[in-house]
Amino acid sequence: MTTALADGWVMTGRYLRHVVREPEQIIIYFSLPIMFVLVFGYVFGSGMAVGGDSYREYLLPGVFVMTQLYGLGATATAISLDISRGVVDRFRSMPTARSALMVGRSTADLARAVLEMIVLVVCGLLVGWQWHRGIGAALGAMGLILLLRLALTWVGIFLGSIVPNPDTVSLIVFPLAFPLTALSNVFVPPDQMPAWLGAISEWNPISATVAAARELFGNPGAGSEHAIALALAWPLVLLVIFAPLAVRRYRLLGR
């Protein structure tokens, strides 16, 4: 177990070194969060209102979560690329823990997600969004969003490991991620949707985290009283399903 953690940590260092060696990637990393907050927050946030509240206040926690969801594409592409490289043969012929490559990817992406979170919040504040329940609750909200991202990295790693061609990964991720955000409370409150759609939207894992974040930020649209419990439960369920599946997949590569 300690070997597995140590090997995973070494692999995290490998991925972080990739970023350091190709710093232009960082610009691409952060263009999405900046664009999402500015476009959605400013363009839509200025033109619409939900109930009596500012749409921007309602929308931004959703945009934070949506941006983190789209990060899954980068995770899946990276792992798929890596598996197609010869270097993985070397890893697999060495006495290195079978989980190391994927644990490393997940940890490195979580580190990236923390930076993205900071960029998102700063951009949010710039377009006039605010938290209202103190810094502690706000950090709690960010923690819940990052927990979801952690679970999503494993979904991405699993996806990347079952798709043989790195080029097709991004084509798969968008049709998967888009309905998840559209059929959630990110843009529209579920109670304003047709009943059946609202029900789907209510139980969407994305909605759970968005609702909990709204509650902790003190933004409108917090939803049910189970929001925080659901925002903890959903990511854990995803983790328990996808992390073992992904590692099993890696173990059986080339069988």
Added chain:
Amino acid sequence: MTEIAIAAEGLRKTYRGVAALDGFRLSVPAGTVCGLLGPNGAGKTTAVRILATLLSFDAGQATVAGADVARQPEQVRERIALTGQYAAVDGSLTGRQNLVLFGRLHHLGRRAAEARADELLEQFDLTAAAHRSATEYSGGMQRRLDLAASLIRAPQVLFLDEPTTGLDPRSRNQVWDTVRKLVADGATVLLTTQYLDEADQLADRISVVDTGRVVAEGTPDELKAAIGADRLEVVVREHDRLTEAAALLGRIGAVDTDVDTRRLRVAVTDRLMALVDAARLLRDAAVTVDDLGIRRPTLDEAFLSLTGHRTDTDSQKETR
């Protein structure tokens, strides 16, 4: 009794109903080099990947460095190293970062991994390029880095899967020297190659692989004897002098005549004398020739004589 470092018996591997290995067997004594020689698609790489624990197999048994490949893959991985057809290094990292990474994944401490990396960079003449990305390395440098990565912890068994394919002669010699040094230090090497001369240079014994099984086995000399002798070849310019020339060459050895191409072949042992004699005999009789020379058996001919078919890669694929 010598210790056997690699033993395989009845290995079978099927991809979608097609057998890549079919009753593959191998026995390599410790401290020797075994060459797996065979055309593309013969099953060499499949065999190596199975023995290196990268691939499962459907039937049979294999032991590497005393550990069972199917049941104790972890122990096997502790004792082996693999260098593939392409450089298995991380192109986004520098040469040194690669070696440190592999050292740490071999569970060396940071200091020890760094010290070992510097040692290997020195040994493989890569110190000057230590801080450049591996993608910027030339083909020969990448292969050297790859080989260095295989030697971070002295492996008991080293698998080299076509280690010199696509390398220039100088890099090729460097790889060969490294392999010889390793074996002198006691390692066992399993080498796959398509080149007869590479197997000849390095291997103590050669196993010829075709359609998933070993079809011939022996020392390089034994195999060469089986493949056949060198030949004197003459192409006579004028058709009507072919019989006359054949009679003259008959004094050197048994002549095989191909009338259509006006080609005469004589199996020879003393190549220089045969060449001199043939040249003198033909000149004295004033026979004009288009070509005169000694031909060594080619790899194609070697396979033809050992397997009964050519090494044609395309027809291999069709029949597989």
